[in-house]
Amino acid sequence: MIFAPIGILIARYGRLLRIGVRQKLFGDTIWFQVHRLALSLAALVTLLGFFLILVQAQSTWVDVNSDGQLLYAHSILGVLIVCFAMTQVWMALFRCHPDGKFRFIYNWAHRTTGVLAFVLSVPTIFIVTYWLPAYHNGFVAILSLWTAWVVIVVVAFEFLEHRGKASRKLSKNHYEIRQTAYELSEIDHHQQSEAAVVENEELESNVVNKAKLILLSIHVIVSIALAIPLIVLIWQQN
Structure with a gap:
């Protein structure tokens, strides 16, 4: 709710943002520094949340018959989001040079994976509210x-x-x-x-x-x- 939208918004609309006359922060553009920090935190807390759930559930998976279809759907969507978040991190670490001829492949893969993770997170959060008593x-x-x-x-x-x-x-x-x-x-x-x-x-x-x-x-x-x-x-x- 906090980190993911900030990272996405500043990448889409903030590439020319500046604070005063400054357009760089710690040697790189402001938008990129905020984008990287916000989405790194989003991936980190997503992974942390996944591990906390595993601990709480004692590493047992949701049973669609006993726990209900909604909670099962939540678990499947949650795993997809975790996978997308981790994929984003690995793609960012091994991305090609901005002037590389295959850079457009990374750009589209990065955008698509990020948007999918964010869009899926909304129904995932909504679904679990029906399970909470x-x-x-x-x-x-x-x-x-x-x-x-x-x-x-x-x-x-x-x-x-x-x-x-x-x-x-x-x-x-x-x-x-x-x-x-x-x-x-x-x-x-x-x-x-x-x-x-x-x-x-x-x-x-x-x-x-x-x-x-x-x-x-x-x-x-x-x-x-x-x-x-x-x-x-x-x-x-x-």
């Missing part, structure tokens, strides 16, 4: 709010991404029009036109960058605010 309505309410919020934040980021691209395209068209006018009139306005385009792009880029940082910060706060009561409800099951 108490606070069912609370679980469903929290997870429904979180799912709705993820959809909202993706739509908001898509809007910002579209606005940024549209602004860059408009600035480019504006520059080309001015350049054509310069060529026709043979008046030296090239430097002024180029400077105006750069200034417009920087202004719009700063607005979009700030909006993305604010939206990402709100997402972190909302995710934590929803994850804490969920953990409390799970803890109270015992």
Whole structure:
């Protein structure tokens, strides 16, 4: 609920993010450092959760006849998610160079595996709430709010991404029009036109960058605010 969405969102929408004038953190781009840290933590806690379940269940598998079909489905989906998470880690460790001719294979495999793991995790969490004996309505309410919020934040980021691209395209068209006018009139306005385009792009880029940082910060706060009561409800099951 916290680490996976952050890692996915910043990889999809935050590649040009900067804090102030800084676009790098500890020698690498900010988006990549956050992406790697968030999804490494997601894989780590996923594996830890799997081991805790094995200990609790004394290494016995769910029986579809005695434990029910829902819990059995949860166990199968959970194992798939663990496998996807571990596959992501190994692919990242042995990925080819960004300029390699087979890099596109890694990129698509990395994206597909990551999206599958995240998408499957949502019904997996929902399913187990039907098996927990108490606070069912609370679980469903929290997870429904979180799912709705993820959809909202993706739509908001898509809007910002579209606005940024549209602004860059408009600035480019504006520059080309001015350049054509310069060529026709043979008046030296090239430097002024180029400077105006750069200034417009920087202004719009700063607005979009700030909006993305604010939206990402709100997402972190909302995710934590929803994850804490969920953990409390799970803890109270015992």
